Amino acid sequence: MTLVVAGAAAVYTLRIADDCLVLSHRLAQWSSWAPALEDDVALTNIALDLLGQARAMYARTAELDGTGRSEDDYAFMREEREFVNCQLVEQENGDFARTIVRQLLCSTWQLSQWQALTTSTDAQVAAVAARAVKEAAYHRDHATDWTLRLGDGTDESHRRMETALDTLWPFVDELFESDPVTRDVVTSGVGPDPETLRREWDAYVGHVLADATLTVPESSWKPSGGRRGLHTEPFGYMLAEMQHLHRSFPGVTW
Amino acid sequence: MTAIDEIRVMAGAIPDPELPALTIADLGILRDVRIDAAGHVDIDITPTYSGCPALETIREDVERRVRGQGYADVTVRVVLSPAWTTEWMSEAGRIKLREYGIAPPRAQGFDLKPLTVAVECPRCDSTRTHEVAHFGSTQCQAVRRCDACGETFPHFKEH
Numbered sequence: 368m369t370l371v372v373a374g375a376a377a378v379y380t381l382r383i384a385d386d387c388l389v390l391s392h393r394l395a396q397w398s399s400w401a402p403a404l405e406d407d408v409a410l411t412n413i414a415l416d417l418l419g420q421a422r423a424m425y426a427r428t429a430e431l432d433g434t435g436r437s438e439d440d441y442a443f444m445r446e447e448r449e450f451v452n453c454q455l456v457e458q459e460n461g462d463f464a465r466t467i468v469r470q471l472l473c474s475t476w477q478l479s480q481w482q483a484l485t486t487s488t489d490a491q492v493a494a495v496a497a498r499a500v501k502e503a504a505y506h507r508d509h510a511t512d513w514t515l516r517l518g519d520g521t522d523e524s525h526r527r528m529e530t531a532l533d534t535l536w537p538f539v540d541e542l543f544e545s546d547p548v549t550r551d552v553v554t555s556g557v558g559p560d561p562e563t564l565r566r567e568w569d570a571y572v573g574h575v576l577a578d579a580t581l582t583v584p585e586s587s588w589k590p591s592g593g594r595r596g597l598h599t600e601p602f603g604y605m606l607a608e609m610q611h612l613h614r615s616f617p618g619v620t621w
Numbered sequence: 622m623t624a625i626d627e628i629r630v631m632a633g634a635i636p637d638p639e640l641p642a643l644t645i646a647d648l649g650i651l652r653d654v655r656i657d658a659a660g661h662v663d664i665d666i667t668p669t670y671s672g673c674p675a676l677e678t679i680r681e682d683v684e685r686r687v688r689g690q691g692y693a694d695v696t697v698r699v700v701l702s703p704a705w706t707t708e709w710m711s712e713a714g715r716i717k718l719r720e721y722g723i724a725p726p727r728a729q730g731f732d733l734k735p736l737t738v739a740v741e742c743p744r745c746d747s748t749r750t751h752e753v754a755h756f757g758s759t760q761c762q763a764v765r766r767c768d769a770c771g772e773t774f775p776h777f778k779e780h
Contacts, residue, residue, distance in 0.1 A: 405753070405754040405756070405764070408754070408756050408757065408758070409754065409755060409756035412756040412757075412760050413756070415670075415672040415674070415760055416670060416671055416672050416760060417672070418671075418672045419668070419670060419671025419672025419673065420671045420672070422671075422672070423671060423701065490702060491701065491702075493702070494701035494702030494703070494704055495671070495701055497702070497703070497704035498668070498670070498671050498701065498704040498705070499671055501706075501780050502670065502671060505755055505756075505778075508755060509755050509756070512755075
């Protein structure tokens with residue numbers, strides 16, 4: 368089944384939906400595995416918020432592209448190359464440090480993006496953003512608290528946080544990339560120019576990392592392509608697991 | 622009582638699946654009831670959180686209850702705008718929440734003024750409490766502990 372989405376606004380909302388869904392699924396993989404009960408609850412609560420955001424944006428995408436497709440069609444019936452999430456969200460959970468670093472980098476960016484989207488000319492998108500902005504603020508707080516504890520913690524936790532930062536930092540640039548789709552939504556007032564979110568992101572993340580005694584990595588490698596359907600190796604495995612039940616038993620319900 | 626009022630009272634009395642001490646009217650989830658000239662009933666409900674798993678159950682409960690009262694033609698819609706905030710919770714709802722053992726959200730106003738009052742322990746009323754975890758048993762709750770009586774309690778987060 369090939370799903371082609373027409374129109375810049377629809378592609379844009381699909382990107383946001385895919386970011387939320389994929390990150391949600393990654394966090395849900397922590398269920399029953401987190402280092403403490405509180406964090407098992409926290410990570411799965413965050414996953415649930417993101418899933419709700421994804422559902423709302425898939426619903427809006429279906430209206431914008433005029434197909435009336437269901438949320439399940441987008442989530443379960445597309446191939447890897449049809450997903451347009453950024454590559455950062457699909458990176459494996461790794462250890463708890465890597466998951467926390469991914470959360471810090473993602474939630475800081477998502478919070479800025481939702482804040483900008485509260486004034487979207489698309490009333491539906493603005494309504495979703497008004498809700499999501501408060502949720503994302505909690506997600507960022509959670510990641511910030513843990514970054515401070517682990518970065519400025521033991522030698523072992525500090526080392527793991529540095530390793531996680533080195534692993535994930537290359538994927539940051541893609542978050543702020545512009546392309547014809549983002550330029551179109553800037554013109555129509557649906558969404559912000561991604562580049563304008565960078566300064567606030569740099570300031571916040573830089574401040575947290577400094578307080579956590581962590582160093583901002585230097586990176587020359589800048590992978591990209593998620594917005595065009597190009598993904599890293601772990602993503603296919605994640606999708607296979609996520610989609611197999613729905614595809615093996617079409618129409619299955621709880 | 623007009624038909625709209627009757628439906629509003631009836632639907633509003635439905636308990637929230639995750640917080641059964643409160644009704645959906647207390648929580649501000651029931652947003653609007655309309656009846657057109659042909660007798661079609663439109664009911665708007667709003668989610669408290671983006672992924673709130675209770676919403677689908679609430680939608681079905683409202684539809685079943687209103688149909689059961691003889692209104693055959695009912696549509697329950699989920700509306701996202703204006704977005705729900707804890708300011709929609711009624712005063713009665715806040716009192717019930719506290720009696721249920723959950724510290725209610727502090728009043729903040731729709732302009733989201735900074736919070737200056739402390740969260741009170743629902744058991745001993747002490748204002749000396751601290752947050753243990755941002756996230757609790759449902760999306761809308763955090764976990765706090767009272768420094769006076771030592772009890773751990775849920776807090777309905779301001780949102």
